[in-house]
Amino acid sequence: IRRHFSNTSVLNNVIENVTVIGGGLMGSGIAQVSAQSGHNVLLVDVSPEILKNSESAIAKSVARVAKKLHKDDENAANKLKEETLSRIKYVTDPLKSVESSDLVVEAIIENLELKQKLFKSLDEAAPKKTIFASNTSSLSIAEIASTSNRKDRFGGLHFFSPVPVMRLLEVVRIPETTEETFQSMMAWGKAIGKTCIACKDTPGFVVNRLLVPYVSEAVRMLERGDASAEDIDTAMKLGAGLPMGPLELADFTGLDIGVFVLEGWHKKYPDNPLFKPVELQKRMVKEGKLGRKSGEGFYKYT
Numbered sequence: 001i002r003r004h005f006s007n008t009s010v011l012n013n014v015i016e017n018v019t020v021i022g023g024g025l026m027g028s029g030i031a032q033v034s035a036q037s038g039h040n041v042l043l044v045d046v047s048p049e050i051l052k053n054s055e056s057a058i059a060k061s062v063a064r065v066a067k068k069l070h071k072d073d074e075n076a077a078n079k080l081k082e083e084t085l086s087r088i089k090y091v092t093d094p095l096k097s098v099e100s101s102d103l104v105v106e107a108i109i110e111n112l113e114l115k116q117k118l119f120k121s122l123d124e125a126a127p128k129k130t131i132f133a134s135n136t137s138s139l140s141i142a143e144i145a146s147t148s149n150r151k152d153r154f155g156g157l158h159f160f161s162p163v164p165v166m167r168l169l170e171v172v173r174i175p176e177t178t179e180e181t182f183q184s185m186m187a188w189g190k191a192i193g194k195t196c197i198a199c200k201d202t203p204g205f206v207v208n209r210l211l212v213p214y215v216s217e218a219v220r221m222l223e224r225g226d227a228s229a230e231d232i233d234t235a236m237k238l239g240a241g242l243p244m245g246p247l248e249l250a251d252f253t254g255l256d257i258g259v260f261v262l263e264g265w266h267k268k269y270p271d272n273p274l275f276k277p278v279e280l281q282k283r284m285v286k287e288g289k290l291g292r293k294s295g296e297g298f299y300k301y302t
């Protein structure tokens with residue numbers, strides 16, 4: 001692992017070596033965009049089998065990116081693919097993976113206790129300089145950071161799905177995050193080709209704080225029978241210029257994720273009517289209609 005990471009990194013806080021923990025949908029994308037922009041990446045998950053899937057998802061996605069960027073130049077496309085893939089190593093030991101890391105981006109499942117436990121153990125294994133960040137969609141960064149002794153070098157780096165395509169990165173600070181840490185995260189975001197915005201540690205940061213109530217409102221509209229799913233989606237695509245309608249987006253993200261987020265926020269902020277769980281969505285999740293990943297949500301996928 002040490003040999004994979006160059007030991008001349010962190011000149012003036014420049015991030016070269018990145019550890020991504022969690023090789024699922026988001027972690028694979030984060031590893032890919034980091035490697036595409038020249039960073040050395042260690043991608044960590046719990047088993048070699050899962051990491052094999054991460055590797056093939058990354059290979060497929062980088063091929064799409066290379067084809068798009070170098071339409072008429074096969075050599076350049078191949079070079080981008082090979083170089084990107086060669087910069088990613090797949091490992092199962094999280095503690096070893098942070099030994100020479102400048103930045104850790106955590107993208108494991110959305111569970112506060114698991115994230116806290118992970119960061120506590122990483123805190124003991126990583127050098128002082130290493131910045132820790134979580135890609136959480138809905139949890140509080142301060143709560144995730146509470147088990148570590150490096151709150152000054154802790155923040156949120158919130159990506160959007162599909163990571164290689166979506167251009168935004170939300171950079172989240174907690175009160176203890178130093179300006180230096182924040183600027184390093186912003187600079188890294190820019191280096192990987194994202195447009196960064198600064199966020200406070202508020203529920204859903206900026207995008208999900210707006211998007212989650214909007215999607216929920218669309219489900220309530222369907223539940224009331226005001227319009228069909230197709231018409232709601234057509235309305236927002238053609239009337240508001242969005243790439244996907246809200247119900248298509250719910251299927252794309254996963255209905256279970258939507259229910260989980262709303263339930264968490266509702267528990268914490270019971271007086272906010274925007275966070276009230278939606279009965280139809282809860283019922284669909286119970287029936288196994290999770291969206292694209294289960295083959296059926298508001299639409300059927302074959």
Ligand code: CAA
Pocket residue numbers: 061062064065068136137159160161162163164165166208211243244249253
């Ligand atoms: N890797 C690389 N490239 C990809 C890709 C991937 N995984 N997925 C799509 N692309 C590329 C395609 O190759 C294609 O490139 P060309 O323009 O060269 O053809 C381009 O992206 C568009 O893809 P498609 O033609 O396949 O499909 P599309 O035009 O319908 O776009 C989409 C698909 C990009 C997903 C688009 O529908 C979209 O932007 N949807 C909204 C997504 C969104 O809102 N995401 C945020 C969700 S919320 C979130 O993520 C936060 C959270 O915490 C839950």
Ligand code: NAD
Pocket residue numbers: 021022023024025026027044045046050094106107108109110111114118135136137138158159160161253
């Ligand atoms: P996912 O289920 O696709 O992937 C999670 C991965 O983490 C799995 O491969 C799992 O094996 C691995 N994992 C679980 N515990 C681990 C541990 N202790 N150590 C190492 N690996 C572990 O989930 P995802 O959609 O990629 O989401 C990951 C995170 O990103 C969540 O916090 C989620 O809220 C956030 N997020 C998701 C989206 C989205 O659209 N899916 C968007 C932005 C942010």
